[in-house]
Structure formats: C-alpha cells, structure tokens
Amino acid sequence: MALTKKELAAFEAQLTAWKEELEESQNDTMHQMHEQETTAFPDPADQASAETDLSFDIRIKSRELKLIHKIEETLYRLREGDFGICDACGGDISVKRLQARPVTTLCIDCKTEQEQAEKTRID
Incomplete structure (x- = not known):
C-alpha cells in the first residue's frame, strides 16, 4: 500500500509546518534567554525556583531540538522515497x-x- 502523491505532499506540508513552528519556538526562547538579566534573588528559595524553571525550559527545548532532527530525517526519507x-x-x-x-x-x-x-x- 504505497502512499499517493497527494498523501505524500500532505505529509511533507505537515512536517515542514511543524518543523518551522518548533524552530520559531527555539529562536524565541533563545532570544528571551539572552535578553533576561541574570537575576540574583535575595531569597534562596526564589533563586532555586528560578533555576528549576530554567532547567525545565532547557530540557523542553532539548527535546524539541531532537524532534526537529527527527522531522528533518523524515523529510529526507520522504524525498528519497523511503517514507x-x-x-x-x-x-x-x-x-x-x-x-x-x-x-x-x-x-x-x-x-x-x-x-x-x-x-x-x-x-
């Protein structure tokens, strides 16, 4: 059951849009991180909370980056006829x-x- 050209085109459009959305999110986050000042909170609990939030954001962005690579590999397979x-x-x-x-x-x-x-x- 090979995919039709119409189905392949739809998957390519979906994957391309998904990749662009993730890349835009990555860029936005990087700009936000660069714009934020390094804030030292007087309360150690507030500082720990901020560091935990940053760590969580970095983990999410790392997972998104892996997904971007998977999407790129999938687009390559699609163009090569292996999708x-x-x-x-x-x-x-x-x-x-x-x-x-x-x-x-x-x-x-x-x-x-x-x-x-x-x-x-x-x-």
Missing part, C-alpha cells in the same frame, strides 16, 4: 499510524515487538 516504509521489516507503515506519528520509522507490529523486548529487558 512510510518500516525500518525493521521493510513493510508499509499504515497511513493511520503515519497520521498519528509522522516521524515514525516502524510499523505497528515492529514497534510493539520492540516495546515488548524493552519491557522484557527492564523486568
């Missing part, structure tokens, strides 16, 4: 799965198998 093909078994990834998670590289069966293997290793 929608499972990396593990080489079968087609369902359109519903791609709509739910366009950056996925595994079909639902292979992903389920991978998660079961991870669960077994943890237990």
Whole structure:
C-alpha cells in the first residue's frame, strides 16, 4: 500500500509546518534567554525556583531540538522515497499510524515487538 502523491505532499506540508513552528519556538526562547538579566534573588528559595524553571525550559527545548532532527530525517526519507516504509521489516507503515506519528520509522507490529523486548529487558 504505497502512499499517493497527494498523501505524500500532505505529509511533507505537515512536517515542514511543524518543523518551522518548533524552530520559531527555539529562536524565541533563545532570544528571551539572552535578553533576561541574570537575576540574583535575595531569597534562596526564589533563586532555586528560578533555576528549576530554567532547567525545565532547557530540557523542553532539548527535546524539541531532537524532534526537529527527527522531522528533518523524515523529510529526507520522504524525498528519497523511503517514507512510510518500516525500518525493521521493510513493510508499509499504515497511513493511520503515519497520521498519528509522522516521524515514525516502524510499523505497528515492529514497534510493539520492540516495546515488548524493552519491557522484557527492564523486568
């Protein structure tokens, strides 16, 4: 079940818009961080709270950056004709799965198998 040109174009538009939105968010955050003065709070609890907030923001931005890279890889696969093909078994990834998670590289069966293997290793 290969994707149609119309479906591929829709996924490309969706991924491109998503990437641009994330990149804009990254840029906004960087500008905000550079504009903020380093504030020393007289109360150690306030200082700790501010540092915790900053740490949390940095972790979110780090995750967003990883997602941007996944989107770039997905756009590359889309342009190369490998989008929608499972990396593990080489079968087609369902359109519903791609709509739910366009950056996925595994079909639902292979992903389920991978998660079961991870669960077994943890237990």
